[in-house]
Amino acid sequence: MARMKFLCDSDRCIECNACVTACKNEHEVPWGINRRRVVTINDGKPGERSISMACMHCTDAPCAAVCPVSCFYTTADAIVLHDKDLCIGCGYCFYACPFGAPQYPRVGNFGGRGKMDKCTYCAGGPQQDNTIVEYTQYGANRIAEGKLPLCAEMCSTKALLAGDGEMIATIYRERVQQRGYGAGAWGWHTAYRETVTV
């Protein structure tokens, strides 16, 4: 089985936000929720980099570790998913997640945040694959159709890579060797406790 990962090559990302838009559109993500976002660090300064970030589908995921109702599960492809029917909207996963991935439909006064929503790696949720119920709760299930996440698939610069960790790491390594430099893979140390050694 593959170990699915995301890798954002910040030397390529041009902050076009197409991944963000594609994600919103593919899953009909409600207003106010961003499963994916593009953060620009050192904006306007030398060394400016843009990084597209969503859920990294961590090894030993912090969100799953703190959830008081244990509603997370990891698929055979190492994708971290959760069950919205079990979520109580406590917000703990948002406190624990290093990448700010969990999102809530409401502001959350009086604990009324609503069910947590986050990137599913286009893998839906615990409902029957590619059903209406699954779509309304979690969005499209491209993985079940044998496709990779849409954000990475349509990235025009191929900055955002999704797929088996080994494979995308190899692609990234080759790029770095070829162009002679690489700023590294953001989030890999935190999410996967490993780096893409070149």
Place this chain on the structure above:
Amino acid sequence: MMRLAPTLALALLLATPALAQTQPGAPAAGTPEIQAPVPEVGPASGGQGSGQVPESTIQGDTPTGTPAPAAAAAVTAPQARQPSAQAPTPAPFSDRGQPSAEELELQAALRGERITGRITIPDARAATLIQPEGQDWRTFHNRTLTLVGGIAVLGMLAILALFYLVKGRIRIDAGASGRTIQRFNLFERAAHWMTASSFIVLGLSGLNLTFGRYLLLPLLGPEAFTAVSMWGKIAHNYLAFPFTLGIVLLFLIWVKDNIPDKVDLAWIKAGGGMLRHGHPDAKRFNAGQKVVFWITVLGGTLVALSGYVLIFPFAVTDMAGQQLAHIVHGILSVLMVAAMLAHIYIGTLGMEGAFHAMGSGEVDLNWAKEHHSLWVEEELSKARGTVTGPTAARPLGAD
């Protein structure tokens, strides 16, 4: 610049589409590594005079998603790119030598700093790319709080059980007198029970968030456990208000009787009459009760304040503040639960006659004399004052 131009043009002429794609002019052209005619740089230097597309470039390209006929494209690409070759002045591209993402991430993690940037969506919190504190908070919630809470609650239960087994129930030495004296009026009792009942539900629903997944989830199954936790959460959020009101009321009505004084020192020296036998003097509240009072008032205030921060997430503080509020709330709560277990024990099982104080409000006179001697004297003299009054000249002791 003039001297560079031919090299640049040549570099671009032979650049593969992939290289051109990364960005035509500026970055690639402006970088010394790329334009320098140093042979060992290989593919990155494009065509240093070889006049051929390096084999490795094509190979390296394939997996990046470049269309397969890379070589063919390479022939046509340069013409289109030609104009841009002269145009850009190479900007000082100083970040090449800077530490990589992994290193920055590691440094940030070690220093506990967040990596933040700029974002184009309204949610300002999303500008944080990585917050390593999340891992600390996880450790707090999963390890520290479970340990402290588990030890505090189970430890206190063990101590109380041991105490009960060794010492048994504290009886009224002189036996019940059959006459009672009012200890707490209706208002005091109402305030106490409002605070206590909301505290119990707050405590149980809170502990459920910390321990429920280990203790209740296996028993109830996921659906029922979620239902319980959901109701618990709603109860926790709304009972916060009667609890806070109760804390304020209890403080106002009892603070005057809870200022520590010399009598308390003597009481503590005598072991409160619990560890050694005997009944040290005490006013309305003895030193032990004063401790419970201040734990409730001060602890309760901090728990309530941190709780309100949690109830209105990000209204007054940021991520670090929310996490801190949670740490304060969790730790103080479990410690308070432990303290209140002792309070409940002594008020019910641990001491004969004590519960009436908060039940009917009337305690047996002998109980009162034994545990609150100075208070009883005070109350009796007050009562005598009203009974004897200025007019009635009744013989002493006639009452």
